[in-house]
Amino acid sequence: MILWVLLAVVGLGGVITGSPTVTAPPDAASHAHAETVEQPKNSKKPTAVAAVEEAIQVVMEIGELNPKHYPAQRAAKVVQHYLNTEHGSPYKVFGLHKVFSANAEDVPDSGRKYQLELSVQEVVQKQTIEKCLAQVLFPQGESHAPPQVQVSSCEDLLKINVSVQEETLYQQYKRNHSLLFAQNIPDSYGHVEPEHVPFWHLGAVASSFVMLSESTQDTLFNMAQVANVSQLASEDNLLKFEYDVLLHEMVSQDIFAWKMLVTWSPPEGVKVLKMEKRDYTVTNLKTTLL
Incomplete structure (x- = not known):
């Protein structure tokens, strides 16, 4: 059936x-639906x-x-x-x-x-x-x-030009003396603090590297949540972040946790240097899918 x-x-x-x-x-x-007859639970075709x-x-x-x-x-x-x-x-x-x-x-x-x-x-x-x-x-x-x-x-x-927004964000966090740290983006109510929205989006883009690598004909992935993001010190012109993200596989309904090392700058774009699947299961996740 x-x-x-x-x-x-x-x-x-x-x-x-x-x-x-x-x-x-x-x-x-x-x-096929019209002709289907429900089978007893213990019967075999x-x-x-x-x-x-x-x-x-x-x-x-x-x-x-x-x-x-x-x-x-x-x-x-x-x-x-x-x-x-x-x-x-x-x-x-x-x-x-x-x-x-x-x-x-x-x-x-x-x-x-x-x-x-x-x-x-x-x-x-x-x-x-x-x-x-x-x-x-x-x-x-x-x-x-x-x-x-x-x-x-x-x-x-x-043709989508966001160079001004990207350069402003890059300069702001390149000059920051206190490195960014944020958790649960979005939170259990679906709320994202305005200053964290770009890093939610960056997490979604970085997660696409993982989801592309993991995709098969039997999967359908979305990023569900940025569990946490930490900005790391960097000596070059790239902003560097460590991300923990939760990915929702829609067919199996499983939630997978991944850790990623991500770099970004306007001229270099987004790069994922490392990605590692975490060994724990997520339950009762209530969030907005991106």
């Missing part, structure tokens, strides 16, 4: 519908039926995809993280706005490739970049390798 999951991604996403493991065309999905259903699911995940369903949305979310690693800053954070079309194909000896037409939004300045073309390849094999992303026809994102 196909399980439909509804997730509302606040801030950077929209409504995503469909199964977390398979997307059926709308007509086929409706037909015949092996032949299960094998046929598994084969159908594999076929459904390739070819033209429903842009609102999980396979297309997961691939598009990877594009969002890629754009943040390439162009993000404390005043420029990209989020997925809409997927217009998606197609998937299996590439022999390489993996599964998605062709996407989508739009993204720069959430700080609230500017939408329409109809970017992107390609995402999830490598095959048991050993995890990050997806490979190529983006074209998305030149308008380079």
Whole structure:
């Protein structure tokens, strides 16, 4: 039986519908739903039926995809993280706005490739970049390798100019005698102190480096919270920070904690020098997703 999951991604996403493991065309999905008979909890489907259903699911995940369903949305979310690693800053954070079309194909000896037409939004300045073309390849094999992303026809994102805001922030914290330290951004009520907003955004951009590296066809990541951020002394022209962030994997509903060493300056952009997964579980997290 196909399980439909509804997730509302606040801030950077929209409504995503469909199964977390398979997307059926709308007509086929409706037909399957109408024909489904609920099984007793302790019953098992015949092996032949299960094998046929598994084969159908594999076929459904390739070819033209429903842009609102999980396979297309997961691939598009990877594009969002890629754009943040390439162009993000404390005043420029990209989020997925809409997927217009998606197609998937299996590439022999390489993996599964998605062709996407989508739009993204720069959430700080609230500017939408329409109809970017992107390609995402999830490598095959048991050993995890990050997806490979190529983006074209998305030149308008380079027109977003936040150089004045970036330079002002950089000079302020480069000259600071007391180094920044902040916790729980946002707090349990969803509140962010105004002076901490740029460092929430910087944490989101830095987290995209982790989320891009960890993404597979079966994941859908968002940054949930900056648990803490500490500015470190730096002898060069870069601002240096240590971040502890909480990442929400929307499919499994797990919360993962990561520590990152991050540098930033307006000319050099955001760089993540180290990232380390922490060995503890987060529960009862109430916050705004970015």
